[in-house]
Amino acid sequence: MITETPDAPSSTDVPPPPSPPPSPGAMIREARERARLSLEDLAAHTKLARSTLEALECDDYTALLEPVYVRGYYRKCAKVLEIDEARLIAAYSARVSPKAPEPPSKLRLASGTELGSSSRLPVSMAVLAAFVAVVVCALLWFARDGFEQTVPSAPVVTQDHAPTLPPTPVPEVPATGATSGSADAPAPVVEAAGAQQDTPQPAAAGAPAPTVAPASGTVRLRFIQDSWVRIDDATGKTLVNDMRRAGTIQAFDGALPLTVFLGNAPGVQVEYEGRIIDLTPHVRSNNTARLVVPQ
The missing domain is CATH 1.10.260.40 (lambda repressor-like DNA-binding domains)
Incomplete structure (x- = not known):
């Protein structure tokens, strides 16, 4: 009996492995x-x-x-x-296999200090320095605002009484003796009387001399924006010290010169004797201005 065995597949019948995709x-x-x-x-x-x-x-x-x-x-x-x-x-x-990012164990700051290290002193010093800087800046800010509001105007010296002249001394006439019987004795007495008549009598010490009142003037303000305004006249009298709203037009009359302070100078128009005053030379970095009218 003859048995038939199946033919073994040849090597040429095996399909080649697929080529890998290009990189x-x-x-x-x-x-x-x-x-x-x-x-x-x-x-x-x-x-x-x-x-x-x-x-x-x-x-x-x-x-x-x-x-x-x-x-x-x-x-x-x-x-x-x-x-x-x-x-x-x-x-x-x-x-490329995905790889989870590893958090850094230490973070180096620009100053060279590493966060996460055992040294905490540089970080504490930096925080303290920043806090001190903030406090100093706040104090300077409030001090500047308070200075602008509380700066007193220049004192004005007024002359209430005219200076009194000291009394002019009158020369004394020597008295004649009781036993003098010469005819020339009355002559010096007559001269002393004449001297007394020619000498001007001093003014009474208690009588005040007349004072000359300072000239007065009017300044007119037009408020384009809200602004704080203070005006003092030459006698030290405060004409206004308050906030004025935008759209307000107001005139102030007082003894010249007038000292004007504006909290928001770019928002105020100042007019004196029909002429608008240029506030640009008087405006500071914080928009306040102080000027004397007339200039």
């Missing part, structure tokens, strides 16, 4: 050569360094940055070389 570097190199571009040309189009493009074509991932940046490189190359972006990114992802 992303090979895809970029083939597309670049097909477009007749050099590495310098591709670097000019993609704004990438030549060394970065060489690492991409060689699939040298150790010379590249994190995967999120490398995918951006591939997208730029795919756009310039007209490659399927999804296919290029998939080829890269198949060769």
Whole structure:
């Protein structure tokens, strides 16, 4: 009895293993050569360094940055070389295993101090210095505002009484003796009487001399914006010291000169004797102004 055995399959009937997909570097190199571009040309189009493009074509991932940046490189190359972006990114992802980012154990500050280190003294000193700076700035700010509101006006010296002249001394006439019987004795007596009549009598010490009243004037203010205003006249009298709202027009009359302080000088128009005064030379950095009218 003859049994037939099946023929063993020949080696030629086994299908070859499928070829691996091309690497992303090979895809970029083939597309670049097909477009007749050099590495310098591709670097000019993609704004990438030549060394970065060489690492991409060689699939040298150790010379590249994190995967999120490398995918951006591939997208730029795919756009310039007209490659399927999804296919290029998939080829890269198949060769790189995702790696969870490790949080840094220490964070180095610009000052050179490392957060997380055992030394806490530099950090505490920096926080303390920042707190002191904030407090000093706040004190300076409040002090400047208080100074602007409380600066007293220049004292005005007024003359209430005219100076009194000292009395003019009258020369004494020597008395004649009781036993003198000469005819020349009455002569010096007559001269003394004449001297007394020619000598002006001093004014009474208690009578005040007439005083001249200072001239008065009127300043007119037009408030374009809200502003604090204070006006003192030459006698030291405060004509106004209050807030005025936008749209207000008001005139103030007082003894000249008038000292004017404005809390918001750009929002106020000052007029004296029909002439608008230019406040630009008097405006400070905080928009306040102090001036004397008339100038």
